[in-house]
Amino acid sequence: MTALLRNTWRGLTSMRTALVLLFLLALAALPGALLPQRSLNPQKVDDYIASHGWWGRLLDRLEFYNVYGSVWFSAVYLLLFISLVGCLLPRSLEYAKAARGKPVITPRNLARLPHHHETTVDATPEEVMATARQRLRGWRLQEREEEDGARSVSAERGYLRETGNLVFHFAMLGLIIALAIGKMYQYEGQVIVLANGSQFCNSGTLSYDTFRPGLRVDGTDLDPFCVKVDDFTASFLPTGQADYYRADIEYQSGEDLATNTWRPYKLEVNSPLRTAGDRVYLLSHGYAPVFTVTFPDGKKRMHTTQWRPVNQMTYLSEGATKFDPPGVTDPTQRRQRQLAITGLFAPTAVMQGDLLGSAFPDMRDPAVAIDVLKGDLGNESGRGQSIYEVNQEMVDSGRLKRVARENMRPGDQITLDDGTKISFDGVRQWVYLQVSHDPAQVWVLVFAVLIVLGLGTSLVIKRRRLWVRAVPADGGTVLLLGGLARTDQAGYGEEFGRVTEDLLDELAPEREHADAVTGRET
Amino acid sequence: MDINQTLSSYSDWCYGIAVGAYVVAMLFYLYEQAFGYRRRVAVGKRELVSVGAPGSESTDETPAEETVLERNNRAERIGKLAVSLTVFGVMLHVAALALRGLATHRAPWGNMYEFGAVLCLVAVGTWLVVLRKYPVRHLGVWVLLPVVVLMFLGGVLLYTTAAPVQPALQSYWLVIHVFTIASGSGILLVPGVVSILYLLKVRRPAWATRLPAADVLDQVAYRATVFAFPIYTAGVIFGAIWAEESWGRFWGWDPKETVAFVAWVVYAAYLHSRATAGWRGGRAAIINIVGMAAMIFNLFFINLVTAGLHSYAGV
Numbered sequence: 001m002t003a004l005l006r007n008t009w010r011g012l013t014s015m016r017t018a019l020v021l022l023f024l025l026a027l028a029a030l031p032g033a034l035l036p037q038r039s040l041n042p043q044k045v046d047d048y049i050a051s052h053g054w055w056g057r058l059l060d061r062l063e064f065y066n067v068y069g070s071v072w073f074s075a076v077y078l079l080l081f082i083s084l085v086g087c088l089l090p091r092s093l094e095y096a097k098a099a100r101g102k103p104v105i106t107p108r109n110l111a112r113l114p115h116h117h118e119t120t121v122d123a124t125p126e127e128v129m130a131t132a133r134q135r136l137r138g139w140r141l142q143e144r145e146e147e148d149g150a151r152s153v154s155a156e157r158g159y160l161r162e163t164g165n166l167v168f169h170f171a172m173l174g175l176i177i178a179l180a181i182g183k184m185y186q187y188e189g190q191v192i193v194l195a196n197g198s199q200f201c202n203s204g205t206l207s208y209d210t211f212r213p214g215l216r217v218d219g220t221d222l223d224p225f226c227v228k229v230d231d232f233t234a235s236f237l238p239t240g241q242a243d244y245y246r247a248d249i250e251y252q253s254g255e256d257l258a259t260n261t262w263r264p265y266k267l268e269v270n271s272p273l274r275t276a277g278d279r280v281y282l283l284s285h286g287y288a289p290v291f292t293v294t295f296p297d298g299k300k301r302m303h304t305t306q307w308r309p310v311n312q313m314t315y316l317s318e319g320a321t322k323f324d325p326p327g328v329t330d331p332t333q334r335r336q337r338q339l340a341i342t343g344l345f346a347p348t349a350v351m352q353g354d355l356l357g358s359a360f361p362d363m364r365d366p367a368v369a370i371d372v373l374k375g376d377l378g379n380e381s382g383r384g385q386s387i388y389e390v391n392q393e394m395v396d397s398g399r400l401k402r403v404a405r406e407n408m409r410p411g412d413q414i415t416l417d418d419g420t421k422i423s424f425d426g427v428r429q430w431v432y433l434q435v436s437h438d439p440a441q442v443w444v445l446v447f448a449v450l451i452v453l454g455l456g457t458s459l460v461i462k463r464r465r466l467w468v469r470a471v472p473a474d475g476g477t478v479l480l481l482g483g484l485a486r487t488d489q490a491g492y493g494e495e496f497g498r499v500t501e502d503l504l505d506e507l508a509p510e511r512e513h514a515d516a517v518t519g520r521e522t
Numbered sequence: 523m524d525i526n527q528t529l530s531s532y533s534d535w536c537y538g539i540a541v542g543a544y545v546v547a548m549l550f551y552l553y554e555q556a557f558g559y560r561r562r563v564a565v566g567k568r569e570l571v572s573v574g575a576p577g578s579e580s581t582d583e584t585p586a587e588e589t590v591l592e593r594n595n596r597a598e599r600i601g602k603l604a605v606s607l608t609v610f611g612v613m614l615h616v617a618a619l620a621l622r623g624l625a626t627h628r629a630p631w632g633n634m635y636e637f638g639a640v641l642c643l644v645a646v647g648t649w650l651v652v653l654r655k656y657p658v659r660h661l662g663v664w665v666l667l668p669v670v671v672l673m674f675l676g677g678v679l680l681y682t683t684a685a686p687v688q689p690a691l692q693s694y695w696l697v698i699h700v701f702t703i704a705s706g707s708g709i710l711l712v713p714g715v716v717s718i719l720y721l722l723k724v725r726r727p728a729w730a731t732r733l734p735a736a737d738v739l740d741q742v743a744y745r746a747t748v749f750a751f752p753i754y755t756a757g758v759i760f761g762a763i764w765a766e767e768s769w770g771r772f773w774g775w776d777p778k779e780t781v782a783f784v785a786w787v788v789y790a791a792y793l794h795s796r797a798t799a800g801w802r803g804g805r806a807a808i809i810n811i812v813g814m815a816a817m818i819f820n821l822f823f824i825n826l827v828t829a830g831l832h833s834y835a836g837v
Contacts, residue, residue, distance in 0.1 A: 015798045022791040026784045026816075033780035033824065040775070068775050188770070237686065244689050270693040270768045281770040434770045441772060448759045456752040459793075 012079065013086030021080045028076050032067035035059065039066065081176060088169050095162055103142045103154035106467045110482030113467075115496040117481040121507040125151045125470035125477050131506045132468040135499060139466070152469040158486075164457025171450035178447055182440035186214040187222070192306050194288060195232035195247060195429045202226070202278065202435055223276040223437065225253035228262060232285055232429040236362045240313060245269055247282050247431045267431075281434040288428045289345050289368055291321050294421040299326040306430040307345050308388050314358035317345040319388045322377055335376040340390045340400070341422065343370035349409075356407060366427050369407045372416065375400040464492055466499060479507065526625040530684035533621035536614045537639065541673045543611035544646070544666050550604030551662035555732055558597030558660055601659050608646060608662065615643045625684045629697045632687040634825055637704055638676035641821075642669045644708025648746060652712065656742055658734050665715050695764035699757060703782075706754030707817050710789070713743035713750070714814025717807040724804055740803065743810055744796065751789050758782050769831060777824045778832035785816035 011017055036044035045065045049056035063070035110116050121128065129143060132153050139155035146152055189208035193200045205211040205219035213219055228250045235243040250262035253276035265273050273280040286309050292302040307319025320342040328334045346358035349367035356369035376399040378391035385391050394400035404422075406414050413423040463486040471478040481500055485492035619639060623630035631640045649665045652658065687696070720739040723730040733739065761782070766772040773779060792809040795801035825833060 015794060016800075019791055019794050019798055019801065022787050022794065026787040026791070029780055029784050029787070032775050033777040033784075033828065037775065239685070241685070242688050243686065244692070269689040270695075272767060272770070279766075279770065283770070436770045438771075441766065444772065445763070448762065452752060452756045452759060455755055459748045459752060 009086060012083050015087070018080070018083045018087065021076060021083055024076045025080060028073045029067070031064050035064055035067075037065055037067065039068070077176070081173070084169060084173060088166065088173070091162075092166060095166060098162070099159070103140055103156040103465065106144065106146075106152040106154050106469055107482065110467055110469060110480045113482040113484050115481075115483035115493055117479075117500045119479050119504065119508070120473065120476050121479050121504075122476045123507050125149075125472055128468070128470035128477050128479055128507060129153060131503060135502050135506070136466065136468075146469075148471070150469055150471040152467060155466045155468075156464070157466075158461045158463035161458050161461040161463045164454045164459075164461065166454070168451055168454030168458055171447045171454055175444055175447035175451065178440045178443035182214070182438045182444065184214050184216040185440065186436070186438040187217045187219070188212045188437070189435045190283065190432065191435070192286075192430050192432050193227070193229045194304060194306070195229045195285075195431055196304070197228060197230055199226055199228045200433065202276075208435075223253070223278050224257060225251060225276040225278065226257070227251045227273070227280060227433070229431055229433075232431050234285060234362065234429075236360070240360055242361070245282060245285060247285075249273070249280075251275055251280075277437065277439065279436045281436065282431055283434050284432045286430050286432070287315065287317055287345055287347060287363070287366075288430050289319075289321065289366075290425040290428060291341050292423045292425055293323050293339060294423075295325060296419040297327070301326060302425070304428050305387065310344075311358065313361065315347050315361040316356075316358040317347075318343070319345065320386075320390050322390075331380065335380070335399075338375065338377045338379075338400075339420070339422075340373040340377055341370050342373060342390050343368060345427070347427075351407075363427060365409075367407060367409050368424055370405070370424075371402050372404040372406075372414075372422060373400045374403045374416075462486075462492060464495070466496065468503070479503070525684050525686070527684075529621045529625035533618045533625060533684070536618035536621060537673070537677060540611045540614035540618060541670060541677065543607050543614060544670050544673070547604045547607035547611060548663045548666045548670065550600050550607065551660055551666065554597045554601035554604065555660040555663060558601060604662055605650075605653065605659065608650065608666070612643065612646055612650070615639070615646070619643065622684055626686060628687060629701070631700045631704060632691055632696065633680075633682045634821075635676050635680045635682045637700065638672055638680065638821070640701065640704040641708040641711070642673050642676075644705045645669050645711040648709045648712045652742055652746065656734070656738055658738065658742065661716075661719065661733070664719060665712060668711060668715060690768055693764065693768065695760065695767065699760040699764050702753055702757035702760055706750050706757050707821070709746055709750035710754065710814060710817060713746040713810055714817075716743045716746070717810040717814075720807045721804060721811070724807075736803075740807070743807065747789065747792060747810060751793065754789070755786065758786060774831075776832065777828045777830040778820065781816060781820040781824050785813055785820060788813040788816055 036048050038045050045060075048065075049060055052059075059065065063072070067073055107113065111118065123131070129151050132155075133141065133143075136153070136155045139157045140159070141153055141155050143151065143153045189202075189205070189211040191200055191208045201207055202222050202225050204222065205213070211219065229247055230250060231248040233244075233246045233248075235245075237243050245268060247267040249265050249267050251265055251273060252260070252262050255261075256263065267273055267280065267282045269282055272282075286306055288304045288306045290302065290304045292300055294300050301323050303321050303323060305319060305321040307317040309315045309317045320340050323339040323341075325334060325337040325339075328337065344356050345366070345368045346356050347362060347366050348358055348360035348364040350357045350359045356367060373390055373395070376394055378385065378394040378400070381391070390400060403416055404414060406412075408414070408424040410424055410426045413421055415421050465484045465486065467480075467482045469480040469482075471480065481496075481503070483492065483496040483499075619630045619636070622636065626632070631637050645665070646669055649662065653662075716739050719730070719733055720736060720743060723733045723736045723739060761779070762772040765774070765779075788809060792806055792813060795806040795809055824830065
C-alpha cells in the first residue's frame with residue numbers, strides 16, 4: 001500500500017508527468033476558444049446546440065460549453081497543482097541546503113571539461129591564487145591545497161537562477177490560489193441606468209439587471225455605494241466610428257453616504273470608477289425614446305424606457321414602452337386598456353421604402369416607427385417578460401391588438417380612435433454599467449509580477465562553475481582552468497574566455513596571443 | 523485629430539519597398555545557400571585560427587584551399603549583400619511604421635495589418651541579432667519566407683486605411699501590451715522556423731547537408747525562445763491588466779486569451795522538455811513548432827473566424 005502511494009506520488013511529481021499534464025492543460029483549454037461558452041454568450045450556446053442535434057447535446061453533457069468549470073479541466077489543473085507542489089518541496093529543501101554549501105572540489109582532470117585552458121606562467125602558485133581571487137570576486141569561492149603542492153580554487157556563480165526558478169513556480173501556486181479565492185468572493189453585476197440624473201445603488205442583487213455572484217457571495221453584504229448618471233456623451237468620427245464615450249456621473253461611498261455628498265467622475269471606457277473596493281465600468285450605451293400618453297380622461301403618463309440597439313454600427317434600436325391606464329383598479333378593465341408602443345428607433349433616420357433605417361449612430365435626426373398595441377400585456381401571467389418586447393402570445397391570441405402604426409419625429413403626436421393621444425417627446429440616453437468586485441485580484445497581480453521577475457531571472461542567469469589550478473613547475477607555474485555551465489552551456493564559452501583572458505593579462509602580460517583559448521560550446 | 527493622408531501613403535510605399543527588399547534579400551540568401559556550401563570548409567578552418575589569434579588569419583593556407591575560397595568568395599559577397607538588403611528593408615520597415623504613427627497620431631499597432639507589420643519587423647530584427655552570434659547567414663531565406671508571406675497577406679488582405687482607433691483601444695496600454703505581444707511573437711517566429719530546420723537536419727540529414735550542425739540550430743532556437751518567453755509572458759500579463767481596466771475583468775477566457783494561454787503553456791512545456799530525459803532534441807523542437815503554430819492560429823483564425831473581444835474594426 002505504501003509502495004503504491006509512494007510510486008503514485010513519484011510518478012505524479014516527475015518532470016515527465018508535469019510535461020504530459022502541461023500538454024493536457026493546453027489541449028483541454030482549446031475547446032473553449034472554438035466552441036461557444038455559456039459564461040461568454042449563453043444565447044450562442046443554445047443556438048449551437050439547436051443546430052447541431054445529438055452532437056451538440058453530447059458536447060453539452062460533456063461540459064464543452066463550460067470548459068473552464070468542467071470536471072475534466074479542473075482535474076487537469078488540480079493534478080498539475082499537486083505535481084507542482086510535489087516538485088517544489090524537495091527542490092526548496094535542496095535549495096536551502098545549496099545556499100549554505102561550498103563549491104564542489106576541483107576535478108582531477110580539468111582538460112575534460114567543455115571549457116578548459118592550460119598555460120605556463122612565471123608567477124608563483126600563491127600569486128596565481130591571489131589573482132584568481134581578485135578576478136573572481138562575486139563568485140562563491142573555495143580554495144584548497146592539493147596533495148602534490150598544487151593549489152586550486154573552485155568558483156561557482158548564478159545561484160539566483162534557482163532562486164528565480166523557485167520564485168516563478170511558487171508565484172504560480174500563489175496565483176492559482178488567489179484565483180480560487182477570487183472565484184469565492186467576487187461578484188459582478190450589470191445594470192442599465194438612464195443618463196438623466198437617475199441613480200443606482202449597490203445595495204442588493206435586486207438593484208441589478210443581471211448579477212453573477214461568487215460561490216461564497218449571497219448578495220446580502222455588498223459594499224454600499226451609489227452612482228448617479230447625469231449625462232452621457234458619445235462622439236463619432238464622420239465614418240461613424242466612435243471617437244469616445246463619456247458618462248458624467250456622481251458617486252458616493254463610505255462617509256459620503258451619511259453626509260449625502262456627491263463626488264463627480266467622468267466615466268469612460270478604459271477609465272473605470274474605483275470606489276468602496278468595487279469597480280464601475282461603462283460597458284455600452286443606447287437610446288430611450290420618451291413617450292407621453294394622454295388618456296381620454298385627460299390623465300397623462302410619461303415613460304422613458306430603454307430600447308436596445310439591434311445594429312451596433314448605426315444604433316438602430318428596438319423596444320417596447322408599456323403603459324397601464326391610470327386610475328383603473330379593476331384588473332379585468334385594466335387588462336383591456338393597457339398600451340404598448342413598440343417598434344424601431346433610429347438616431348439618424350433614413351427611409352428605405354416604408355422601412356425606417358438609421359444612417360449614423362449619433363442623434364442627428366431621430367425618428368421612431370411604432371405600432372401602438374392595446375389590450376392585455378400579459379403582465380399578470382406570472383411569468384417575467386422582456387422589457388424590450390411585447391408578449392407575443394397575447395398578440396397571437398388576439399388579446400393585444402394593433403390600433404395604430406405611425407412614423408414619428410420628436411414633437412409629433414397622434415390620436416387614437418378612442419381619443420387617446422400619444423406624443424413622441426424626445427430621446428434620452430442610457431448607459432450600461434458593470435460593477436465588479438474581486439478582493440483577490442491585487443494578489444493575482446502581485447503573483448503575476450513575481451512570475452515575470454522569477455522567469456526573467458531564471459532564464460537570464462546561468463549557474464556555472466569555474467576552476468583554477470596552479471601547479472608548481474620548473475621556472476613558474478602551470479595554470480589550468482576549467483569551466484562548466486550546470487544548466488545550459490549556451491553562451492558560457494564567451495564568459496569563460498573573458499575570465500581566462502583577464503587572468504592571463506594579469507599573470508603573463510607579454511604572452512603571445514597565439515595560445516588559443518578553447519571555448520568550445522556544446 | 524485628422525489623419526495625415528500624405529504621410530499615410532508614404533508609409534504604404536515604405537512598406538511595399540521593404541517587402542521588395544526582403545524578397546530580393548531572400549533570393550540572395552538562397553544563392554548563398556545553394557552555391558556557398560563548400561566555402562564553409564574554408565571558413566571553418568579560418569575560424570579555428572582566428573578564435574585565439576585575431577589578426578593572424580592568412581598564415582599558412584595551401585593553394586588548394588585558396589582556390590576553394592576563390593570559388594566561393596562570390597557566394598560570400600552575395601550573402602553579405604543579402605544582409606545589407608535586409609538591413610535596408612528593416613530601415614524602410616521602421617519608416618513605414620513611424621510614418622503611420624505620425625499620420626494617425628497614435629501607436630502604429632492598432633489593427634491587424636499594423637500588428638503584423640510590427641511582428642515581422644521584430645522577427646527580422648531578431649534574425650539580424652542571431653546572425654551576429656551564429657554562422658547561419660545562408661538560412662536567412664527560411665526566416666524571411668514566413669515574414670514575406672505574412673507581410674504580403676497583411677498588405678493585401680488585411681490592409682486597413684490609416685484611421686484612429688475606437689474608444690476601447692484608446693489607452694496607453696495599447697502601446698505597452700500590443701508592442702510586447704508583437705515583440706514576443708515576432709521573436710518566437712525565429713525559433714519556430716529554426717526548429718523546423720533542426721528537425722529536417724536530424725530526421726533527414728541527406729536533405730539537409732547545407733544546414734549548420736544540429737546543435738547550432740538547437741541553440742539558436744533555445745536562446746531565442748528563452749529570450750522571448752518572459753517578454754511574451756509579460757505581454758499576456760499586461761493584457762490582463764488592460765482587460766481589468768477596459769472590460770471589467772482581468773481574465774475571461776475570451777478566445778484570444780485562451781489561445782494565448784495555450785501557446786504560453788506549450789512554450790512552458792518546451793522549456794521543461796529540455797530538462798526531461800528523452801524529450802531533448804527532436805521532441806523539444808516539435809513542441810517549439812507547435813508553439814509557433816498556436817501563435818499563428820491565434821493571429822489569423824481567432825481574429826478572423828472567431829468573434830471575440832479582440833476583434834476591432836473588422837480585423
